[in-house]
Amino acid sequence: MQQKIIILDFGSQTTQLIGRRVRELDTFCEILPYNKFPKNDPSVIGVILSGSPFSVYDKEAFKINLDEIRGKYPILGICYGAQFMSYTLGGKVEPAETREYGRANLATFDKENPLFKGFEENSQVWMSHGDTITLLPDHFKVIASTDKVKNAAYQAEGEKLWGVQFHPEVFHSVQGTQLLKNFVVDICGGKQDWSAASFVDTTVAELKAQLGNDRVILGLSGGVDSSVAAVLLNRAIGKNLTCIFVDHGMLRKNEFKNVLHDYECLGLNVIGVDASEKFFKDLAGVTDPEQKRKIIGRDFVEVFDAEAKKITDAKWLAQGTIYPDRIESLNITGKTIKSHHNVGGLPEEMHLQLCEPLQWLFKDEVRRVGRQLGMPEHLITRHPFPGPGLAVRILGDITPEKVRILQDADDIFIQGLRDWGLYDKVWQAGVILLPIKSVGVMGDERTYERAVALRAVTSTDAMTADWAHLPYDFMAKVSNDIINKVKGVNRVCYDISSKPPSTIEWE
Numbered sequence: 007m008q009q010k011i012i013i014l015d016f017g018s019q020t021t022q023l024i025g026r027r028v029r030e031l032d033t034f035c036e037i038l039p040y041n042k043f044p045k046n047d048p049s050v051i052g053v054i055l056s057g058s059p060f061s062v063y064d065k066e067a068f069k070i071n072l073d074e075i076r077g078k079y080p081i082l083g084i085c086y087g088a089q090f091m092s093y094t095l096g097g098k099v100e101p102a103e104t105r106e107y108g109r110a111n112l113a114t115f116d117k118e119n120p121l122f123k124g125f126e127e128n129s130q131v132w133m134s135h136g137d138t139i140t141l142l143p144d145h146f147k148v149i150a151s152t153d154k155v156k157n158a159a160y161q162a163e164g165e166k167l168w169g170v171q172f173h174p175e176v177f178h179s180v181q182g183t184q185l186l187k188n189f190v191v192d193i194c195g196g197k198q199d200w201s202a203a204s205f206v207d208t209t210v211a212e213l214k215a216q217l218g219n220d221r222v223i224l225g226l227s228g229g230v231d232s233s234v235a236a237v238l239l240n241r242a243i244g245k246n247l248t249c250i251f252v253d254h255g256m257l258r259k260n261e262f263k264n265v266l267h268d269y270e271c272l273g274l275n276v277i278g279v280d281a282s283e284k285f286f287k288d289l290a291g292v293t294d295p296e297q298k299r300k301i302i303g304r305d306f307v308e309v310f311d312a313e314a315k316k317i318t319d320a321k322w323l324a325q326g327t328i329y330p331d332r333i334e335s336l337n338i339t340g341k342t343i344k345s346h347h348n349v350g351g352l353p354e355e356m357h358l359q360l361c362e363p364l365q366w367l368f369k370d371e372v373r374r375v376g377r378q379l380g381m382p383e384h385l386i387t388r389h390p391f392p393g394p395g396l397a398v399r400i401l402g403d404i405t406p407e408k409v410r411i412l413q414d415a416d417d418i419f420i421q422g423l424r425d426w427g428l429y430d431k432v433w434q435a436g437v438i439l440l441p442i443k444s445v446g447v448m449g450d451e452r453t454y455e456r457a458v459a460l461r462a463v464t465s466t467d468a469m470t471a472d473w474a475h476l477p478y479d480f481m482a483k484v485s486n487d488i489i490n491k492v493k494g495v496n497r498v499c500y501d502i503s504s505k506p507p508s509t510i511e512w513e
């Protein structure tokens with residue numbers, strides 16, 4: 007049985023980071039909404055309570071019945087999690103005299119406490135709180151303090167229950183990973199046995215048992231997630247997997263042909279459907295970004311559905327949904343702000359059961375699994391690419407000619423990034439075709455042609471991003487090549503906006 011740590015999410019922005027850190031310890035974990043603790047699950051070995059945007063005394067604050075977990079599992083409360091346990095069990099939490107955000111140092115800590123094994127003097131931690139624990143319950147003892155925060159960490163005496171006011175999951179808590187390791191490995195007994203190889207073995211066995219002789223359909227996008235899902239399923243059920251790869255005409259230059267070839271080399275049973283004409287026809291004259299997305303989504307489902315219906319005995323629809331697509335992050339009102347976007351176009355009338363073998367993995371874990379499966383590196387390290395493709399990078403209406411111009415410019419940029427060894431240093435990159443023309447001069451001739459913007463960002467999850475600081479020499483070369491080689495373009499700009507407040511894509 008795969009052991010797991012449960013992280014209960016009280017709505018903090020850093021909950022996902024806690025998950026990342028635990029996974030980096032090669033221990034499996036699940037992030038669940040605060041009120042969804044799994045009853046009677048023997049694989050649970052410990053519980054972490056996250057931070058929250060609430061104060062414990064807010065009327066709407068998220069609360070749980072601690073009795074359900076206390077004494078049954080080791081518990082670590084982080085920030086709000088620590089305040090909540092302290093407050094609920096008889097302590098006092100009050101607004102701090104000065105709100106504390108940023109670096110602090112553990113001026114004193116209990117060297118004997120297992121939570122601080124390996125800690126150095128004055129270890130730097132990251133604080134982010136407006137409230138502070140002013141009084142601990144009777145049987146709690148302080149195990150660390152900073153200059154400003156007396157109760158920076160505590161343990162309930164005689165219990166495996168700890169609370170820390172700081173955030174061990176963030177990078178700036180220098181020994182934060184050590185603290186989480188102390189909790190997960192030493193205190194909870196996590197075996198650190200999650201590896202790509204063990205994942206592949208267990209998942210292939212599970213898929214064989216789950217799917218038996220059933221036929222499965224999977225939509226390939228050319229991206230990492232659906233490709234890894236396909237190769238994994240192929241290993242489990244071979245020819246009973248049929249993959250469908252739809253060309254909506256807005257892919258990168260030669261992408262349909264190249265990726266199809268890659269898939270065939272991987273031994274996948276794949277049907278390539280060139281539906282670009284239909285998409286171009288339906289998109290003609292449409293300028294509104296959301297309208298474009300809707301048309302592409304609808305057409306995609308129609309094309310996929312028509313193809314899938316030909317496989318009359320299919321019982322399952324497989325998807326490359328990964329964990330960040332599924333995690334329900336809570337906002338202050340308790341509403342779900344992000345959930346399961348990958349399932350968007352699922353053709354419901356197909357009556358297929360859903361199979362999502364990567365649903366518990368983070369992106370870098372998917373890549374590790376891909377490598378384990380022997381997939382080529384260029385498929386594994388591919389940049390993310392939006393589902394509607396170049397359609398959201400052509401501002402204004404879409405024509406085959408505009409797609410051609412954009413494909414050519416994009417190809418120069420992306421190939422340039424590869425040639426200069428920059429491709430793996432950026433999260434994603436692309437070119438945007440702007441809906442303006444400007445004056446230029448080529449030879450002795452005045453030109454009046456299009457402008458394109460290059461976009462390259464660094465990021466870890468696409469939620470926030472910074473513009474990539476690419477070398478000037480590189481940009482000069484790319485700009486020159488685009489203007490000289492791509493007919494119809496006479497101006498190249500570089501987008502230097504970060505997200506937020508901008509977004510990665512322009513539409």
Ligand code: XMP
Nearest residue numbers: 299390391392393394468505509510511512
């Ligand atoms: P933004 O532009 O919101 O993009 O900063 C964040 C990430 O999502 C991708 N993206 C999309 N992916 N369908 C998709 O499948 C879409 O409509 C879409 N819009 C943006 C974007 O490329 C980036 O990786």
